[in-house]
Amino acid sequence: MTFSNELHVAVVGATGAVGTRMIQTLEESNFPLTKLSLLSSARSAGKKVLFRGQELTVEIATPDKFEGVHIALFSAGGGVSKELAPEAVKRGAIVVDNTSAFRMDEGVPLVVPEVNEKDLLTHQGIIANPNCSTIQMVVALEPIRRAYGLKKVIVSTYQAVSGSGAAAIDELNKQTRNIIAGEEVTPEVLPVKGDKKHYQIVGNAIPQIDKFEDNGFTFEEMKMINETKKIMHLPDLHVAATCVRLPVETGHSESVYFETDQSDVTSAAIKDLLAASPGIILEDNPSEQLYPMPINCVGKNEVFVGRVRKDLDNNEGFHMWVVSDNLLKGAAWNSVQIASSLLKLGLVK
Amino acid sequence: MTFSNELHVAVVGATGAVGTRMIQTLEESNFPLTKLSLLSSARSAGKKVLFRGQELTVEIATPDKFEGVHIALFSAGGGVSKELAPEAVKRGAIVVDNTSAFRMDEGVPLVVPEVNEKDLLTHQGIIANPNCSTIQMVVALEPIRRAYGLKKVIVSTYQAVSGSGAAAIDELNKQTRNIIAGEEVTPEVLPVKGDKKHYQIVGNAIPQIDKFEDNGFTFEEMKMINETKKIMHLPDLHVAATCVRLPVETGHSESVYFETDQSDVTSAAIKDLLAASPGIILEDNPSEQLYPMPINCVGKNEVFVGRVRKDLDNNEGFHMWVVSDNLLKGAAWNSVQIASSLLKLGLVK
Incomplete structure (x- = not known):
């Protein structure tokens, strides 16, 4: 030093x-x-x-x-x-x-x-x-890019309220208490504190994180798209994102579809690769119902990956489920x- | 008659x-x-x-x-x-x-x-x-297939517990009360009543609906894949699904990516088409933060579609967000x- x-x-x-x-x-x-x-x-x-x-x-x-x-x-x-x-x-x-x-x-x-x-x-x-949702995704994608190339990514996110700050956590907890007590809910923070309308998050899934851009994508979705290309040095990578807020306090999850440059890569090879890669813990054993969940990632620094499986139609396509503590690795x-x-x-x- | x-x-x-x-x-x-x-x-x-x-x-x-x-x-x-x-x-x-x-x-x-x-x-x-998650998706895809052809669908679901029956609803409500009261949670139903392990649904997102098949997909995912092909009479359609259970009582949501046969279709044309199609209510106005949410679909028979936007890389690709009451239309x-x-x-x- x-x-x-x-x-x-x-x-x-x-x-x-x-x-x-x-x-x-x-x-x-x-x-x-x-x-x-x-x-x-x-x-x-x-x-x-x-x-x-x-x-x-x-x-x-x-x-x-x-x-x-x-x-x-x-x-x-x-x-x-x-x-x-x-x-x-x-x-x-x-x-x-x-x-x-x-x-x-x-x-x-x-x-x-x-x-x-x-x-x-x-x-x-x-x-x-x-951005938190970008970080955990590129950690999981990078070893795959290095080994097999990467040409396309389509991600749908399942994001925790803590990504929107302490006020959103308070709102989730307050709404939960209100609903249990049979009281009225008055949303004030989510989906976006500075936007016009606010919606109940408890028992809901809100397909808006950050404000909308003119192209119909939200800023959060554009962050995932543009940041992924910049971090991975792949300006021509095809990336698309749909970002959704859930009644989860901490821990973002992502359903990621990706296509490699090489065909004939097996899902077993992808799993071995991920298990040996820095910052990743592979949790993938369907017969034991082992897969990552936000509830288990809280307080941990790693990115958890599971549900790795080959697409049934595209020999270069794969699906995986990526979970991490958005306040820590994110x-x-x-x-x-x-x-x-x-x-x-x-x-x- | x-x-x-x-x-x-x-x-x-x-x-x-x-x-x-x-x-x-x-x-x-x-x-x-x-x-x-x-x-x-x-x-x-x-x-x-x-x-x-x-x-x-x-x-x-x-x-x-x-x-x-x-x-x-x-x-x-x-x-x-x-x-x-x-x-x-x-x-x-x-x-x-x-x-x-x-x-x-x-x-x-x-x-x-x-x-x-x-x-x-x-x-x-x-x-x-x-299957509930299949129904709402094909209602939204069918007008698109008729007008522009359909060759590929990749869906990630955000499914309510009521899809797993009354016992799962009871479990969601009981766990919510337990957590508010600071009591221990003992999962007994979700993700799949007849499977070996059970996980907390409150504050979580569980990437398993129904049991796992040998190919790494769950039976719910294979239902979406196979049923969509059968209903739409498209045996060669590429369909992939990732199905996830959420702490939502009723109302399934779906992040759907699809590719048409024709290029140069606009998202405005898709929106007009959906708005005029049977069983669909288009809720799509980003500047007013108007999009479908499970909390608003409960008790309604229609399929709600929003967040329609063209893929930024593929001229034949689109994204949309599809929500419906899984106990009604589903x-x-x-x-x-x-x-x-x-x-x-x-x-x-």
Whole structure:
């Protein structure tokens, strides 16, 4: 490692659904930091957080707070990132940004360490953490691309409310209590906090995550499409996505159809490959009813893959079911992995 | 109509999740029956049911109960159908069977009236009602097939627990109460009552509906694949399915990708076509966040379609979101529609 003995890390959005996981993950992974700054909006400033036995106070995120910071992990919404990430970079920090603010910008590496860690070498201060639903999918697809090529992906997602933040988790829990008590439900957050209409999530499946684009796809679907091409360096890959929100607190699931370049690949070969690939746990044994489920992935860093089977009509086609904790591999853990990669590659000075 | 003045209908499985909807649907649709027999297992026999202001008593389903019955609607599980449907036919009844017992048998029409009503003309006593998830999909696909041809379908489902019967509904509700009360959850029904393992459905998405086949697909998935080909008379259609159970009480949703034979079809043309097709309500206006959701389809007979959009890479490819009440169009309403078609076609004597 080339950084000095000091390693100062800042977490921006420290009290949010992802920020709290970032702090936990930094602690649990023994990340070699020597100082941790917890930053937030004025509303959450002053809160106390225990980290490695020390009580830290959350401070208001202002430009000067990034003086001396080596790595700043941002997860406080796109607006905050747009305003403060350049300020952090100006003061010498490397920003790992968990929002969509810079992901598609040229010169901003969009990184999933299992897939494209080397892209970090070209960073210009800001590194983007991809969308949660994209990350778990590319972790599962990358070993397949390397071994057999990849030409087409069609994904339908089953996404947890925590992907929409702490307010959405509160809404799911409140609605559940309301319904059990026979009370009226007043949706205020989902599907998209800033959109016009809100719908009940309990007992429902909402085919809208983030706002709609002019082409009829949602922004979440376009994120999956565009980010996958960028991360995998496959600008011509055919990718289509349908993103759906479910009454699940944490853990995104994905029904993924993909086509390889090679024909005559067997599903057994795909399973062996996935089982041996970094960051993946294969859970695939139909006779034992073993397959990934969101309820089992919570709190785990890995991407769980199962239900791998060959398409019945297309010799190059396969189906699989991919599940991961959207707050960990989909956000906090991937950000901390990026930070670790930055250290490993000698990029933190 | 060629039947005599008397029309005697029997409902087998009269106290189940589908059976109760069949009775409701017969009443609400003013089905021209003159006598209704309600049949069930010994366990439910003796229950009273109000029908058109009259109290009817549920009786044990035995072969002699079908004497004089013109149409028998079965929904009491495959075992009961296999045993009693031939007995009903022997006594002159036409059986509309809602189980999978006879669906793929040659000589048994598998009918969705909007799609293949004419197949009823060749019946030999038993007519099969397709699987719930198949019905709503073919209603949406058939107008597209007629106008533009259809060569490929890839579907991922979001299925409600009521598709697995009344015990699964009870389980969803009981688990919700348990979790709110901080009590332990003991899954006993889902994903498949007769399978070895049971998993919590609340806060989860279970990628198993019905038992696994040797090819890695579940029986539910193979039902969707094989039934779609049979109903649409497209033995060479490429169909693939991934079926997933959700914590939703009623209302199946489906993310459907399909490819037409013709290129240069627009999504506007597909939407116009669907809006004008029988049994379909188009709910598709992204700028108003209008799309189908299970919570809105409950108690309605139609199939709701939205999120229609052209694939970004394939000029023949489209995506859509299809939602329907699995107990109505997916089961009870489709069965009663078949019975009405039988009358209309003069097949009840």
